[in-house]
Amino acid sequence: MMTLLFTMDLMLVLEKFLLIGAVISFALVVAMYTTYAERKIAAWMQDRRGPNRAGPFGLLQPVADGVKLFFKEEIIPLASNRFLFVLGPALAMITAMLTSAVIPWGEYIEILGRKISLQIADVNIGILYVFGVVSMGVYGIMIGGWASNNKFSLLAAVRGASQIISYELAMGLSLISLLMMTGSLSLKTIVEQQMNGSWNIIYQPLGFLIFIICVFAECNRTPFDLPEAENELNFGYHQEYSSMKLGLYLFSEYVNMFISSAVMATLFFGGYDIPFVDETALTASLGANLTALFCFLALFAKVLFFLFVFIWVRWTIPRFRYDQLMDLGWKKLIPLALANMIITAVVMLLIKN
Amino acid sequence: MPLSEILFWFLTALALFSALMVVFSDNPIHSVLWLIMVFFAISGHYILMNAQFLAIVNLIVYAGAIMVLFLFVIMLMNMNTDAEPQKSQWMRIAAALSGGALMLVLVAALKDNVGAVSRTSGEGSIGLIRNLGKVLFTDYVLPFEISSVLFLSAMVGAVVLGKREKNTKPVNN
Structure with a gap:
């Protein structure tokens, strides 16, 4: 891969830059409208109207929120560590974005x-890259919480970090059984296998269940949003933040949701595979570009479904207590993931012989 | 100069500079953050040697998990320059001497093996996950399993140490 990197031509660089720009701006727009969807769905579930003043159906509400955050006064606490205080939200946002590099969008x-691949980087360690970036995500919370020089922020940061580390384990273990079946770490290969066979969710329902619970914990979403439990910790790790630095923290949560929905769709629900349609035949009749568009729309529909699940759960299930959270992670999910791994291995061996 | 060589020297300089900053930073939190930079630089070296698996595992395990725990402890201890205990002059000289001795041993051990480590960039495939897994589970399966038992025993030890004894009540203070 490296030798390829050094000999590639200028067009490829340009093409990748455009793709990265497109993916990131798309992720940001989707995250923006996820905030709107969250408020609308919450309102619908609680029999309210939700935001409906800015624009038709309140559609301009996220824009108004963004503008408001940008124009608010920016306060850096005197006793804080200035550099790290600014670094925290930046890291949170960067790590939220980085994962998008290995997801095949079509x-x-x-x-x-020119054939332009719709994946920014097809590295052969795709999933491990996702894990690497996710484990870096802790630093945004920890550094921000500590640099604020506030006890509540620090407590929330420690909570967030220990929660993310604990659930990373179960997440990794639940994926091992999937990887035993695919035999590849590259996300593109995993999608191609699902296009030719059936979706991984059929073989790995338990693995998917563990994975989605862990994703909720990694994204700090309810029922695992203990780092921002208002009634215990005031406002959580971003208490001292104001203006767009707060905005970046809040926003990175939605970007994280979007990207992890895409990862879930890719790993378990066939990625850009259109169900019941043969893509090679479609390419022959419609051409590559239209097929890519339809494939992308299929992936996007799956992502939207997961985003809805995220929001749905948030407004349905109350928050865990901290010891319950740790119990669930260490004493239930990890043994369950290990059992799933052993069952998968035994069944695979039985089928092979 | 080819791009890989430029990258090599950049990463080397970054690793050495960050390692020095780990030692010279006044704030322990900054030290930990510089140490994370060192791990990133070393992972960059792994990628240059086409060992992508090693690179990313280095990041996940060291930069992502172990350093977070370090950061944890240091943040909760709330160390600052006032709280730092002043060591006596003799202590410093002894520390410098023993550190120098350790460096001497390391240099002596590595001096003869330069040929084994220096590789031209982009070559070699032992760091790729397929090859590494095969080697670990065939040629080196016994040392691999023994080291995992070692980790398990360390884990059990930590749990035993951290467990409250049965008859003692929690202390309220």
């Missing part, structure tokens, strides 16, 4: 006879 498109 097969390829053709522009002027």
